[in-house]
Every structure is written in structure tokens, then in C-alpha cells.
Amino acid sequence: MHPPHPRRTPRRTALLSVLLLAAVSACSSDDGVAPAAQAKPRSGGSLTYAAQQEPDCWDPHTSAQDVTAFVQRPVFDSLVYQTPDGELEPWLAKSWKTSEGGRTYTFELRDDVTFHDGKHLDAAAVKANFDHITAKATQSQYAAGLLGPYKGTAVKGKYEVEVRFSRPYAPFLQAASTTYLGMASPASLKAGADKLCAGTDSVGSGPFKAGAYTRGQKRGYTRNAAYAWAPKDAGHSGPARLDGFTIRFLTEDATRVGALTSGQVDAAAALPANQIAAVRRNTRLDVVTKDVPGAVDTFYLNTKSPLFTDERVRKAFQRSVDLDALVKSVFQGTGTRAWSTLSPATPHSYDSALERSWPSDRALAGRLLDQAGWKGRDAEGYRTKNGKRLTVVAPVYGKASVFSQAVQGDLKKAGIHLKLAASTDATAVSAQLDEGRYDVVETSWARGDGDILSSFFLSTESSEGGGHNFAKVTDPQVDAWLKKAQAATSPDKRAAYYAQVQKWTIDHAAVVPAYVQKASVGVNKKVHGLRLSLSAWPEFYAAWVEAGR
């Protein structure tokens, strides 16, 4: 047992030093601070992380919020681990094999895993978890969806479990690596929806146990000393290095960034674009960024809307916007321009050949619009066709983003009126989407697997059924590619199919990919080993803190 030193002292000394530093840096230039010697990783100490959003419900099996998956990752392990660069490797499941053409998955579990309540992880526990997720009473808003055509789980042996699906379901392994399908102690599953949602009964097998939680304020985590089943590439093995850590919920940007720069927190999530440069300039801080996998921020053009049935108008819209300039100025140089619906960070699916293949060309756009009959110009300079102005209706949930407003301004120069119809009434917006009363939808969707393309372009994934096919692509060729990709076992074959889908959507101007979503976390230099997972959320397991600073 290492010497019992009160947990508060490092924090207080840190605070004092920070005060001195803050006072010094406040008035003098930043060069006064000598770079710390390259310290060795050590165990002990704690850190405070400022998150932008607080989950409404803490139960990963029911909540649809991605922040829930992030805050519960340290507590719940999963059968499979997905490395930051997308590879899947064993975790609680030592090995797995698929059979019956990808309809059945058989997992070989580790035998040394215990939950925080001392219970043992075995096949029955895995079955209990999956059955709980798909049970009607649980009213799961997302996890059940991830299990797709789930038929049931069979216990084959004490540590052997078989998961069956009604049709081949390739994305299951990637889904099984998320916190949504994380393994909770079967006893805790009976605690009832309100306790699980309140985050008071989160009992998993992860490297950290759930500590004290004050809603609206902060959530504490303490080290699980018995932890010995970390995945190979987790960057550390055995119990976590930190004694514990605290996540504080600071929703107001200015407050969160200020807390980081004044040293009151050791790391802060979601730095606004204009603050990144300032945080980088601060010698005591660093900025860790990572592209978010899945579907980038893209304009999906409704190929069935009266305006956009004409492919020439769609192409003109696609080529009118000078996206390079907009992305550079709105995100002040920290943004990455996107050329395909998929983010480069999506493993085995991104088609880099599309880059620079459709640069903005206002002259071409002009000619196409003339051919399509949009020759006239009204008082404000918008193009008209027999009196009617060229208006593109874009429904927006909540507030129109700064980027959307920039695109609106740029399109005006090309004579196209982008009408941003903002509303906080979720129902009205979803009704508008379901009934197709729109020309374009700008959205993005984080997902660690190329299969996200299916939910955007598979003809059956209509908006009413909860799918995302806003472009209303109903092309048998595209459907075929997507189904084959779902069934394909080898990653390369899947990548080839996905590449064809991406090229089709660009060539037919069904989409205008804009920028890659980026997660940027500000970190105090005394914190090391805090790396961003594939879905660009920080992993605390391998993190450690320099003593004394």
C-alpha cells in the first residue's frame, strides 16, 4: 500500500501554484515558466475534467445521448475494444467467431472478471445485459437500435455465449465495443429505471467505480483496485494510475474555458473554435484534437423535392459554395474541409479519391442554373424563374449555426436564397422531415463504422421509420452495395462497396459535404496520457498527473 497521503494536498498546492502562475502570467509575458523536466508516469493524484454537457439519463442502455456513453465508459467495460484508429480487439471477450453467414456470433469470455459489487462476469451475465437492453420495459432509446435484428442470446458454457440475429448484421461487433452495449452487473439491472437513470446505481466492471454525484455540479470516480482485464492496446494494464478523477459540468463556454486557463480545472472539453488559438498560446496548456468518425457535417439535398428533382440545380447548389474559404474563416483555421459524407477517421470506409474532385465553380453553377431556366434576378439579386425566387428551404432544430449563416451569406452571392427555418419545436421539425417538406437538411452523425452510410442512403431508411435518408436516395444499385457491405466479412471488401456509394452520392449531387466534426480538448500540461478514443471522447484509464505541479 503506498503511503496514505491526504488526497487534498496535491490539489491545494496545485491551486496555490496556479494562483502564483496566473498572477505572473496575467501581468508579464508567458515566457517566465521553465518547461517541466520530462516526468515519468506515476500512480496517484487526481484530475478535474470540465465537460460541456451533463447527461439527462446516466443509463447507457436507455439513453440516446453520446455524452452518457462518454461519462460511463470508465465504469462499464464492453465485450470488444475499438482502438483510437478503429481496429477491434478482444476485451471482456477473449475471442469470437461468426457462423451461419454472419447471423450468429459466439464469444469466448475471460474468466477473471469481477463487477464492482464483487459478482462474477459469466455468459449468463452477458445474456442478462442484452435481454435487458431489448426488453420493452427498458424503453431503450438507442442501445436496442444498435442491436438491430437481434433474435436472442444463448448460454453455451460458463464462459461461452452465442448471440443470434434474424439476418447477417456485420456492424454488431463495432456496436458491441460501445458503452451502450457495455456490461453491467446483472444485480444492478433490477434497480429500476429511475435509479439507473439517476446514475446512483452504475455498477460495471470498469477501471473506475462511480463516486458521488451532484446533479448540475459534478460526478466523482474512484480507482477500481481489482482491475486486471484491460484490452491490449489500452495504453496501460492493471489498475488505473489515477486515484480518481472528477467530471464537472460547465455548460457556459466562457466559464469552462476560463476555469481551464485559471487552472481551476485540469482539462476542458469542446473548446470553441475562436478560443483554440488562445489556449495553444498559453504555455501551461495544450490542445488535443481528433476528427470525429462517421458522417461529417453535410448538406443532404432532397432529390424528390420539386426544386431538386432537376440534377442540374442540385449540381449548381453543390458547386456554388466556396467551402474552403468558409471553413477556414468560421473555424479560424482549426477546421478541416470535408469531400465525402464519411469522415476520414471512419475506419475501413473513407474514400480519399474524392478529395478535390469537385472544387467550387461559380461560373459552372451559373451556367447550369441558366440551363435550368433560373435566368431572372429580383431586387435583392436572387435568381428567379417565371417570377418565383430560387428559395432552398432548410429546416433547423434549435439555433442556426454560425457556419450555416456563413453558407447562407455565400449562396446569396450566387443568387440562391437559403431559407434557414429554425424552430425549437422538435415535433414540427421531425414532421417537416417525415413529410419531405424541405429542400436540404444539414446534419452530422458520429459513428465508428462505415455502416452509417446505410442509415443515410438505404432506400428503406426513411425519416418516418427513424432513419436518416433525408436525400431520399432510392437507387437499387446503391441499396445493393450497402447490403453487400453489411454482409461482407473482410474490411477491404466493405471499404470498396462504401467507396462506390460515396462516389455515387457526389456524382449525382445528392450531398454537399462541408466540414469534418472535430473534438478539441484543452489540457493542462501536468496531465499526461489523456488520449481521445475513436469517437473522440477522452479515455481516463491510462491518464496520469505529474506530482506537485
Next chain:
Amino acid sequence: MTPPHISAAVRAVTARAGAAVLVVWGAATCAFLALHLIPGDPVSAIVGSNALVGAEQREEIRHHYGLDRSPLVQYGAYLKQLATGELGDSYQLQQPVSSLLADQIGPTAQLALWSSLVAVVLAATVTVLTSGRSRWPRRVSSAVELLVVSTPSFWLGIMLLTVFSFRLGWLPVSDSGDARSLVLPVITLALPIAAVLTQVMREGLLGALEQPFSLTARSRGLAEHTVRSRHALRHAALPALTLTGWFTGTLLGGAVVVENVFARSGIGRITLQAVSDRDLPVVQGVVALSAVVFVLVGAVVELLYVVVDPRLRKGTGVAAA
């Protein structure tokens, strides 16, 4: 037959209690009507816009929360809930609203009480200091008061944070364990209230200084500042006490913004979240709670009013010559 003044006192108390119940009922009904008038289907508010939930599961949720019943039936159930204090479950947080409010009322009450205290003490001191003979302190103070009243509170909060917490680092942002994190939010909430209170109290105090009893006090050899603090200040309190309705409303309303800016937990923050998520049970719970608080504070202040002004005391009819 009970002596007249006892039955009258009882009648007065029951009348006030009746009025209080009426106010709480009125506020709750307003909230119920308002939330039901809001266009859109509450189920999609519960589910949120990015969930993968099929149609029949939506029906499941609608039935679970009883949203499929006629509005009148829902209203009846809602009033019964209100009466029994069992406020149902929050849609978003899937927790009983009563327990949710119970553990969130602590920080808000702490913030509200400290802010009220600071506002009243600040207003009284500034009033006494600026109602002296020379005119310029009064001019400067009223300019500052106007400035504070017309600055939106979120701006004030962020300014204070940027200077005292981030630049100078004297005060932490929001660490409920650390009392110092209470200083900035209290100042942000208390300043606008103190500004208005000072204007009203100073008007009252200057008026009192011109009353004949101030002249008598001076004729007894009292120094001007003693006349102000011992006699006039109490008279200045009377008009301030009439502002209770506005005072409590501003306190609760202000808490919403301050808790958001300073990332403090509390009722304000939940209210804002609940209204934008159309979380009916939580909003109705908060409304009932604030109505009760409003009525309680009103009763307390009415008592205070009688303590300060003996002329209103019941048992003080005119004694015979």
C-alpha cells in the same frame, strides 16, 4: 361565543390561507395551460430529436405518461398530484420530480437567501450614505444604480467571472464544497435588486427627513446622521417592503440565469432545461414550488410590515383620553 377579536384573527388567517391556496392553484393552472398550449407532441420532446425510436414505442411512452388521456382528465390527475405532493416523474431525467426538486432546492435557497441579505444590507448602507446633505454622492450613486439596473444579469455575471475568477484567480468558478464559489453568483443576483431597493429607500428616507418628527429630533440636539439612521431609515423600510412580489419574482427569475452562467446546480438550471425539453412534470413542480415560496414570503413580509409600522397592529385602537 369566542371573544370578537379571536374569531376575527382566525377569520383573517383563514382568509389569507384561502388566498394563498387560490394563488398556488392559479399559478399551477397557468403553467398547465401554457404547457398544453405549446404546439407539438410532448412524446417527441421526451424522446428527443436524435433517438432511434419506432412509432409503436412512441405510443408505449404516450400511454406510460398518461398523455393519451383527455386534457381535462390529465388536469384532474395533475391537481391530485399537486395536492398530495407527489409530482410524478420527470420525462427527461426519469426521476421523481419531488426528489429531484428536494436535492436541488438547497443550492438555490442558499443563493437566494444570501443574495437577499446582501441586497438589503447593501441598499440600506448606500441609502444612508447617499442621503446626506451634499448632492454629488447621491448623483453618482443614482447613475451607478441606473447602470446596474439596465445591465442584463448574464453580462454582469460573465464580466465578474472574467475579472475576478479567470484573470485574478481570487475566486473559484463553481465548486459547491468551496464557500468562496458563492461570492460572485450572490453579487450578480444581489446587485440589480439592491439598485432598485436603494432608489425606493432613498426616496422614502428623504421624505422622512422632511417630516416634523425629524425636526423635533434635531431640536433635541441629535446629529444629522443619528436622525437618519435612528428615525428616517425605519420609515424608508416601509416603501421597500411593498416590493416583495417583485423581489421574490426577480430572485427566482435571476437564479435561472445566474445558475446557468456560474454552472451552479439549482432549481433555475433545471427549470430552463425542463422548459426547452418540454418536461411537463418538472415545470409544473417548479411552478408549484415557486408559488408556495411566493405566498410564504408574502406572509412573512406582511408580518414584518406590522412589526415595523405599529399603526397597523390589530390590538392598537385609540385609547381613551
Next chain:
Amino acid sequence: MSVEQAVRAGAPIAAVRRARRGRVRPGVLAAAVLLGLILLAALAPSLLAHGSPTDTDPVHALQAPGGAHWFGTDQLGRDVFARVVHGTRYSLAIGAAATGAGVGLAVVWGLAAALSGRFGDAVLMRAADALLALPGLLLALMVVLIAGKGVLGTTIAVAVGTAPGFARVVRAQALVVRRSGYVESAVALGVPRPLIVLRHVLPNTLGPLLVLATVTLGASISTGAALSYLGLGAQPPTPEWGAMLTEGQGFLEQAWWIALFPGLLLVSTVLAVTVVGRHAQARAEGRAAS
């Protein structure tokens, strides 16, 4: 007429002395000029600012105040000066319209309560209490969700927020006027009741409330800004001051001018309106030392 006589005649010393000091002071003049400018900006913004408030120019985003752009440019390269000037109309609309509607509703409400019998008075006042019991901002949030976001929603929300408090003040003042000597004399003369209300009760009730209305105007603009901060006020790209404050607040470190100038305009408008309002009331009170 000597101070002594005025005192003897019952006029409170304060009112008489204040009337005597009624000549226009420099502060009031400055406030009046500023108010004039603001009204001009609201009615004909293009006179003062030639650029368009909504044209984006991302390449020249976040430029400091200088020759080309007096108030600098915002994160989308829009001219802050043009936006502030064109924004006057929206902020004033929220402030003036909300106060007007709020005060109008309050006068009807307060007068009805003061002039009707005990039962009517009790019901109306309890209704006012019920609305007052809802925290101002919560009421505003709900109204905005019903009436919809943007300038209209905010205006109604702020009006509904101010009306109950104001109604109580109107009622109190109306009760004082109703019991006054001149109303009783009018009854003795045989003047019909509606005429008494129109000629005596209404004007004497509204007079003293003039200053309170100006202070409410200040508070209304400020509440409108708070609503924008919570994302419920005017929607982008509308150049309303509150919305600009919210957007600009994110850039405080590096582009202070985006938030500073709308904030400055907001505060100085409120100051100007309150100073002019106070002066008007002091003058009215001096003349009619009721």
C-alpha cells in the same frame, strides 16, 4: 408665493422645492439628444449606416474597429456598426412595445380592480398574484414557446411579465384617487360615473406612473436581452442587441467589440430613457403638487 405659504397650503415641501429647480440641466439635455438619435436609428437606420447588417464577408471576419468598419466586424465579417444601428428597431420594439402593451394591460387590469366591488377586486388581484408567483423568466420562457421565438414572442413574453406587477401599482394609485376630495365633489355635483373615471380617475392615476413606465422600459429591453441569451429571443441573422450580446460574449477574449457596442447602446438607451422620464415626472409633479 413664499415657501411658508406653500407649506401652509399643504403642498409637501419636497414637491415645491423640486418644482422650483425645474430648469433643464445639462444631463437631461444630453439624454434627450441621445434619445433623438436612437429614435432616428430605429425609424430610418439606412440614414445613419449605409452597409447592410446581414451581408457576410468571412474573409474580413473579426476586424478591430477602424476606418472601414467603425465598430469592427463580427465572426461572419458583418459590419457591427450597421448591425447595431439596424438592431435599434428590434430592441426598441421589444422594449417600447412590451412596456406599452404591459402598461396598457396593467392600467385596464388595475383600474378594473380598483373600481369594481370587493369580489371583483379580490379575483383580479389574486390572478395578478398567480402570475407574479411564476418567476418572471419562467413565464417568459413559456410564453415564447407558445407565441414562438423571435421579436414578437419576446415582446409578448416581456409584456406579460411586466403587466401583473404594474397592475398592482395602478390599482393602489387608482384607489387613492377614487377616495380623493375631487372625486367626491364630482359625485356631489352629479357628474355621471363613467365621466368621473375618464376625466379624473384615469389622468390622475397615470400621471405619477410615467417614471415607473420609463424604468419598466429599461427593464424590458434588459429582459429581452436575457431571453436572447437563453436562446429564445430574436433569431439569427436578426441584428437585435440582445442576440448580438449573446453571440459576441463568446468572442470576448479576442473580439471584444462584437459584444461591447450593442451592450453600450443598450445601457445608454436605458439610461437616456430613465433620465428623461425622471425629468418629465419631476416637472409634472412640480406643477400639479397633488
Next chain:
Amino acid sequence: MTTASTTKPLFEVAGLNVRFGTGPGEVHAVRDAAFSLDAGRCLAIVGESGSGKSALARSLLGLAGPTARVTADRLRVAGHEAREFGPREWRAVRGRRVGLVAQDALVALDPLRPVGKEIAEPLLTHRVVPRREAGARVLALLERVGVPEPAERARAYVHQLSGGLRQRALIASAIAAEPGVLIADEPTTALDASVQSRVLALLGELKESGTGLLLISHDLAVVEALADEVAVMKDGRIVESGPVGRVLEAPEHPYTKSLLAAIPGSGPRRERTVVAPGDGSAPLLDVSGVTKVFKGARGSRRTAVDEVSFALRPGEALGLVGESGSGKSTLARMVLGLAAPDGGTVELGGAPWSGLRERDRRERRHTVQLVPQDPLSAFDPRWSVARIVGEALATAGVARAERRERTVRLLKQVGLSVEHLERRPLALSGGQRQRVAVARALAPSPRLLVCDEPVSALDVSVQAQVLDLLRSLQEELGLATLFISHDLAVVREVCARVLVMKDGRIVESGPVERVFAEPAHPYTRALLEAVPRRARAAVERL
């Protein structure tokens, strides 16, 4: 500070000037005043409102007010030259050397603090007694000024005491720190006649025991009862001064003479053409068995008017006399139809008047009109005289074209002129305002005029003019008048018959001369007894 030696004068003032404000708005309130006051003596300063007597009194305490500028050749207060006094010296004098007794204790004592504490304040401020003994000393002081059960009264608040008790408590607070001299500014004006005499007796006792008394008053009767010397002030200047006997009996200055002549009841009694009550015509006003009960705090009930009956013939002038709280004003409001009686009926011009709906009563409202006590509150502050009288004419059905001409005629009838037309009530003097009130009352050419204390708010000289106006209008227009007042002398001037009211009941009624000469009811006798000697002397001389 040596205690005041008996020989040196308490006040020695010469060339005293007090000015308020600056530039065109400057008011020169006191001009070159000179006087002196010795211990055990009383100097009275007499003058009408606006004469500057209050400003003079306050300047002796350095309390003339922030905008006042006080200059003097000599200003010796309690043996020290006050011209060089700084705030500290003034504070040492106030309360300890010079005490102040204001007009109305209800507002001159802090209503939010117990009376005992108010009296103790000067004791503690000047450390006359250690804090422990202050309580006992307060009780002794209350006893000294004749307040029964001092312990209970000390705990009470000022609004809980009756008029007389409050004024005695105020005097107790003024003499607490044993000042050598008392300045009494209209000490008994706010009191009823009966209570007034007892408080004056108390002030007399204090004078006998050696305290100097500077009495400020507009009421010559009060001056006569207390003063040794008297100084008459007009427009800031002392126009006449000397021993009280000489000045009141043989006044030299014309202003003093006019003041004395204006005292009601003092002049020769003018004959009134009394309309024979029994001339058989139906009574214009018939009040029978009228009762009015007010529900007080905590369910207590107070009977303000108890079974009152009387009749009023057309053209008759009936007086209604009683002290404050006797119910006379409530009765007047019932006659005017502004308050509904709980019992009994009021008939006007032979038809029922009380118990009607306001709409039915409205057409006959022109028959009875009111002349109020305080005209300032009876006029809409924002209206001009023309509009005030115009409204009355309009309601009486006078066409718009004639209205202006009729208004001017009415103004002339009450002694005003065209130049008052556009003025606002505040810009008129007390007397002028009362004349406008009469003009408004005459507009609907009523048959009955109800005057509720029409002159009690006015100065003596102005009172006389308004009473003359009312009397001449009665005779000219054959108006019936119900004249309500607490002042018997005033009633005697104007009325032929009088009713005396006490606690809501009429205790005596009859022709004025008979009631004045041989009052039957003991209460009427007490009222008459309290009328200051000057008025009574005139009656005896009859």
C-alpha cells in the same frame, strides 16, 4: 456651558434677517427683527401665515432649513452669541438650553417608536441622567405634564393617545433636558377647544416655575391667556410690540387693529333677518332618526351618528356644532348623499333622498351642494379655475357657449375676477381657493348649501371675509345653509339656529342667542366655557 443665570436674558436678538433661496426666487422671510426674552416670562409672536413667525422661531435653534441664510447684528441664545455657532455648538444648545414644542404631536413625534423612547432621547443625547435611570425620569416627566398612568402611556405609540395626551407627551419631551427656554410653535392649534385650555394651563405652570416661553401663534385668544409681552409680525417685520394688556386693549398699528376686529364674535352682533321657522312651508330638508355605525378593527362597532332628527326650512341658516369625533361630518355626508345611513331616512325637497340608487339621485343633486373644508383636495390638481367651475355648470346643463360668461359672473359674485380664470388651485391663496369652492357650489343654483368647516383652515382675517361672503349669499339668494363647525363663535356669526352634537347625538338645539346666553346642556356649557375670553367678553358686553 454655565446654566442660564436668572438675570441674563434667554434670548437677545437684534437685526435678525432670514432669507430662503437665491436670485429671483429669493424669499425674505424675516426682516430686522429685534426682541429679548427673560426667564419666567412669555413673549408671544403673533402673525398670520406667511408672516415669517415660524422662520424666526426656527432660526433661534439654527434649524431654519438648508436653503435658509440667517444674518443678525446680535443673536444671543441662552447667554452665548449664536452667530459663531458651528454644528457642534448648536447641538449642545438644542434640547439642553432651548426646547421646541411643535404644532401637532401626531406628526411631531416619531409614529414608529414608543412615546417613552421619544421622551428619553434628549435625556440620553445630553447624558442628563445615566441610561439606567432614564426610564424612571421619563415616568416622572409624564407625571409632571399631567399624563395619567404614565407607565402604560410610555409603552404606547403616539397614534394610540388622544390629542391632549399626545401634546402633553410632546411637551414632556421638550422639557426633558431641562432647557431654560421653550419655543412653542402653535402648541394648541391642532386641539379641540376643551383640551386646548388645559394644555395652555400646563404651559402657564411651566412659565411660573421659571422656564422662559416664546409663543408663536395666529390665535390672539391663546396669546391673551399666556403671554406677558406680545410682538405682532406682518410680512417678516415686527410692526408692533409691548405688554399684552396694552397691545390688545389699545393697539396702535392699523394691522393689529384689523387683526383684533377680525376675531369672530368680537365685533358688534349684526342683525340677521331670521326667516320665521313656523311659516308653514314644507321643510326643505327633513332628517328623521338617522343612524350610522362604522365597523372598526377586530369587529368593534362605533356608532358615529345615533338617532338624529332635525328639519331645515328653505332660506334658513342652521349651525351644527361639535368637537372632532362628534359625528357632525358623517351627518353632513349623509345629507349630501355621499354616505348611506344604517337607520332612519333623509328627505330633500319633500322627496326621499337616502336609500336611492345613485342614478335616481343624480338629477336632484343640483339642489344640495358642498363647500369643503380643504378646497385644495376638493379640486382636481391639474385643472384651472375656469375648468373647475365649468364642469359644475356643464353638469347643471348650461350650454357650452354661455358657460364662460356664467363662470365670470359667478367669480365676480364671490369676489374674484377674470384674471383668476386660468390659474390652477395651487397658484391661489387659501381664501381665494375657498371662494372658488363657493362659486362651484353656486353653479347649479342649489337651494341648500352644506358648509363643512369652511373657514377652519384659513387665517383669521381671511375667515372674516369668507363668512361675510356666505352671509351675503344667504340673504341675496335665499339659500338654506347647514353650517358645520367646531368653533361656536364662527357659528354664532352666520347661523340663526344651532344644534349641539356630542358622540353622535344632538344634545341641545335652539336659536343661537338663547343657546349662547343660557346653555341648557352641561356639554354646551363646557364648550362655551372653552371659548377664549375675548369672544366671550364680547357676548357679555352685549
